[in-house]
Amino acid sequence: MREIEVTAVLPVYNDLAALKRAIPESLEALETIAPGRFELIVAEDGSTDGSTEFVREYEAKDSRVRLLHSDERLGRGRALNRAFAEASGSIVCYYDVDLATDMHHLAELIGAIRDGYDIATGSRLLPESDITRSGGREIASRGYNLLVRTILGSSLHDHQCGFKAFRRERLLALLPSVTADHWFWDTEVLVRGQRSGYRICEFPIQWRQGEGTTVRRKDVIEMGTAIVRLWWRLHVEKN
Template sequence: MSPLLEVVLPVHDEERALPRAVAQLTAHLATLPWSWRVTIVDNASTDATPQVAAGLAAAYPGVRHRRLEAKGRGLALKAAWSASDAAVLSYMDVDLSTDLRALLPLVAPLVSGHSDLAVGSRLSPTSRVRRGPKREVISRGYNLLLRHALHVRFRDAQCGFKAVRADAATALLPLVEDDSWFFDTELLVLAERAGLRIHEVPVDWVDDPDSRVDIVRTAVEDLRGVRRLRRAPALPRV
C-alpha cells in the first residue's frame, strides 16, 4: 500500500549519524496521523554507510534504502522522489538540525491541498536558531541576494527540511538542472515562477558542528546557479 508521506534522508559517509537519525525520525513519524515511509539514499559513500543503511532497513518496518554511485543531494532527491508512490514527498538532513516538531506543520498544508511546497525557514521572525556568526552572515547574505537578483518571496532557500506534493514534483523535477546543493534554490525559484503555492514554516534549528558542507565551494556553485536562473526564460503557470 502506498504511504501518504515519504521522507528521504540523503546521505554521504554518514555511518555514525544514520542510526540515531533513523531511530528518532521513525519514533516521531509514529506519532503523526499519516502513513509513511523513510528512504535512505546513499550517494557514493566510501565508508560503512551502505551496510549501516541496509541494517536499518532490515530492522525498522517502513524504512528502505537505495544506493547511487554518484554524489549530490539534488541527485539523491531527484532519484528518490521520481520513484516514489507517496502523495507527499519530503526530505531532511541526516543531522536532524531541524527540530522534528516542525514536520507536522510542514506536511499538513500539502495534505490538505492548501499548498504545493513547504519549506522550513530559519529566517522567520519566530524561528529559534543556534549557529555561528559566519554561517549566519552567509545564510542571510545569500537569501538577500536571491531576493534582489531573482525577486523571490520566500525567506530561506537552503534549510534542509522541505516537502512537496507529488503532482508538483512531477511538474518541477524535469526542469531542475542542478544535482548538488543548489537543487533546493532552483526547485523553489521554478515553483514560484510557475505560480505554485509555497508555505514557509518557522523552525527551531541547531547548527551541526560536524557538517561536511564546503561553504566556499558551495557559495561559488550557488552564485553560478543564480546567474543561470537570471537568464532562464519564464515558465508557464502550473
C-alpha cells in the first residue's frame, strides 16, 4: 500500500465540465509536489449531471483518484468534513474545482504545512494578490471580510478563498466545534483556528473568477447572519 503524505480534495456539485480539466491538472501538479505519496479525493455532493459516473470511471483506471459520493446534498462544509475524516494524508488540502486559483500556488500551499503551519490559505485580498472578477463580487467580498475582521476579530484578510491546506490532526481536533455545514465553513474554521492558537499562513495568489459559480444571493444573506451567530456562540455561549 502506498504511503500517503498529501490528500487533496475537490468539492463537487454538478461540475462535470470543470472536473474534466481539474482531475488531470491536479494529478500532474500533485505528482511534482509529493510524487507517489498523494491521493485525490473528489467529494461529490449529490450531483445529477454525470459527475459521479465520470469520477467513478477515472477511479477505476487511476488508483490515485478516490470518489466520495453522497446521494443527498450535504453542503460544502459537511462534504469537506467527510472527506477529511476519510483522508489518508497527514496534510490535507482542498481547492475549488474550477481552478480559479492558479495551480502553481499548490506547492506553496502544501509547503506551508510542511514548514510547520497548522493552516495555510490563499488570499485574494492582500495587496500583492492578482485577481480578476466582477466589480459587484469584489465589493461584496471586501465588505464581507471587513465584517469578519471587525465583528469576529480575525486578523486575516480573505476567509472564503477556496484554496486551503491543514495539518490533518490539528484540523480534526478543531472540527467538533465547527457548526457551519455549507459556505460559512471556511470562515468558521479560520476564526476558530485563530482563537485556538493555530499557526496560520495567508499568502497572495493569482485568481480568476470562474464560470457557473454556485454561490447564490441566499448564501450571501445566510453568511452575513452566520457572522452574527458565530459571534454569539463565541462571546455569549462561550463554545
